[in-house]
Amino acid sequence: MRAMVLEEIGKPLVMVERPISDPLAGQISLRVEACAVCRTDLHVVDGDLPQPRLPLVPGHEIVGVVEAVGAGVDQARIGRRVGVPWLGHTCGTCFYCRSEAENLCDAPLFTGYTRDGGFATNVVADADYAFDLDPAGDPVALAPLLCAGLIGWRSLKRAGEGRRIGLYGFGAAAHIIAQICTWQEREVYAFTRPGDVTAQRFARELSAVWAGTSDEAPPELLDAAIIFAPVGPLVPRALQAVRKGGRVVCGGIHMSDIPAMPYALIWGERELLSIANLTRQDAREFFEIAARAGVHTRTSVYPLDEANAALDDLRNGRLSGAAVLVP
Template sequence: MRAMMLEEPGTPLRAVDMPVPAPGAGQVLIRVHACGICRTDLHIVDGELKEPKLPLVPGHQIVGTVVATGEGAGRYAAGERVGVPWLGSTCNTCRYCLSGRENLCDSARFTGYHINGGFAEYAVADYRFCFPVPAGYPDLQAAPLLCAGLIGYRSLVMAGEAERLGIYGFGAAAHIVVQVARFQGRHVYAFTRPGDIRTQKFARDMGAVWAGNSDELPPEELDAAIIFAPAGELVPAALRAVARGGVVVCGGIHMSDIPSFPYEILWGERVLRSVANLTRRDGEEFMALAPLIPVRTEVKSYPLEAANQALDDLRYGRFNGAAVLVISDPAEQDRLV
């Protein structure tokens, strides 16, 4: 099968031919139709996340069809369309798993980090951590739901009942979250790189009531803010923007160092918290909610072999919404398995 391989952090992915993986016990083999590109992929490729399996096939927003199953993987049959997210497996026995916090599992393994992911024609996944994909979504539009949507949804839940919600960094996750927030009757204020007029217009088009620069205050105090941009200096900025009792949620897996800030901007029972990974419950809730809104994903597609270009375009903010690799046509007869 064709795949894009990371051999060393800080180097471009390399196009390779490799054997189609065989599903083990409890696994499904998936013919990948599309795979979203996430900022986490960029952090892995750039070496900011330090412990990937190497060599590695990245990609954790996988949409495809099941073509074979291993022993005991009975939930899905051949031909069913599934999605594979970042959380690839957990131990199911640690104190986190036993208390409904499997996203913090001591032994969690992640798709496209510890497990080869979806920048390839085929991938294997633990069937227990796959989700049925809502029928109304084409593959390209479904792929961003698997991480941008899920982490965005978890971040929104962590923000509580906030009526006035700020979002710092308006990329793949934010353009989904704003739709969910609007559906819930919230008002969204979007913050972008200073002077990024294109993205500010995109945020307003997606439903934000205001869009401006990340170094300015919104026209009114916020009840909560979510930071998706991996820039630590946005933490003090968001704390200054939220009212007393407000919540600031850091929604990314990696962020640059947070600068020191005066206690007075945290005082007043403001809360600063992070979001780590996702749970299967997040996936089940969000995948049921998305078609009701309905969430609309804006995507820029790339062929598999253009994965390096897609990562570079993400790095420099050259598109709105989400980037998705097109791997194979679901109507194409399976030629390898």
């Protein structure tokens, strides 16, 4: 198999040849069809997230076909198309796992961070954390749903039932969740980095009722805001944009420091929440909702050996939608 490997933090990935690993008990082996590139991959490669397992194959928005199964896994899964997300394993015994909060597990494994991921031609995953996908679907279009979609969905659930939803950072996650919001008959207000007219135009194409820069105030107070951009100063701006009793949800795994802010921004029973990982229940809900809503993803395709270019384009804001690697 071929894989793009992170050997040293802050250095480009390196293409290597490896033997294909046999699946252990409870595992499946996949031939990768597509793997989307997530901002979390940037946080891993750039060293924002501590102690990744090195050397490491990044990538956690994996679509592939099952080629082999380990002991205890139904042989009928061979030949099926499945998706493998960020949450790759949980202990099942800690307080959080026993409280239906496996996303907060004390001893998890994360795909493309503490175990090898999908920037490769083949990958091994836990069978219980791989989800059956539409066999007739386009693997490139499906790949961004495995994290951008799932984390976006969990963020939207935490945002509540409000009608006016602000999305800060209109990238892979926001362009998926904007479609869900429109299907739910909510209003989307899109906030982009200053000068990014392309992202603003993209948001309007997806039925956003307003699109502007992150330093602008929306024309109406929001019921809730979701921050996908890893930019701490957006937190006080979003709090200022929501009504009393509104919520601001931080949807990323990493964010720069939140600046000091006056208590008045959170007074009025405004809530500030964070999202951590996902649960398998989130996935079961989301894939059904995405199909009913007719979600489509905008993607830019890169061959596997151009993973560094895809990461660099994401890092520098040159993408509209999601980058997807295809072996």
